Amino acid sequence: MEPEPHPDLEPLKFLLGTWEGAGVGGYPTIEGFHFGQEVSFTHIGKPFLVYTSRTWMIEEDGSLGRPLATESGYWRPRPGNRVEVTLAHPTGIVEIYVGNVAFNRVELVTDVVARTESAKEVTGGKRLYGLIGEDLGWAYDMSAMGEKLQSHVSAQLKRVS
Numbered sequence: 001m002e003p004e005p006h007p008d009l010e011p012l013k014f015l016l017g018t019w020e021g022a023g024v025g026g027y028p029t030i031e032g033f034h035f036g037q038e039v040s041f042t043h044i045g046k047p048f049l050v051y052t053s054r055t056w057m058i059e060e061d062g063s064l065g066r067p068l069a070t071e072s073g074y075w076r077p078r079p080g081n082r083v084e085v086t087l088a089h090p091t092g093i094v095e096i097y098v099g100n101v102a103f104n105r106v107e108l109v110t111d112v113v114a115r116t117e118s119a120k121e122v123t124g125g126k127r128l129y130g131l132i133g134e135d136l137g138w139a140y141d142m143s144a145m146g147e148k149l150q151s152h153v154s155a156q157l158k159r160v161s
Contacts, residue, residue: 023155
């Protein structure tokens with residue numbers, strides 16, 4: 001039996017579910033690419049969302065290829081339509097984002113980026129999530145490897161559950 005969402009989750013309820021789709025990526029230090037993605041926002045009845053994302057390369061023939069990035073974390077609504085997000089990456093990067101929620105749209109900017117000794121140099125990020133009709137669109141701008149903050153990946157996802 002699944003618990004009811006905590007009342008504090010009301011501004012973020014539009015994110016609940018599993019979303020799948022495709023996106024594009026690029027950065028000055030890498031070649032452009034297309035990817036498939038599955039994103040999940042769930043809850044356990046407490047005042048936070050549980051978030052996971054997995055991506056795969058989309059090959060030229062349209063088939064799914066090798067796994068790419070994965071990340072997981074928690075989205076915590078705060079008073080005044082604010083939100084705090086913690087994300088962990090198996091590549092040794094941990095990010096804390098802060099931002100605002102309004103009209104089925106979330107804008108986030110990094111407050112802290114920490115990395116292990118072997119992780120690539122990521123120094124900041126900005127994320128945007130929002131509904132585009134029934135779809136979930138999102139974009140991630142990144143500052144890394146000595147480059148200024150700029151577009152890295154974006155996708156449009158359909159709710160599958």
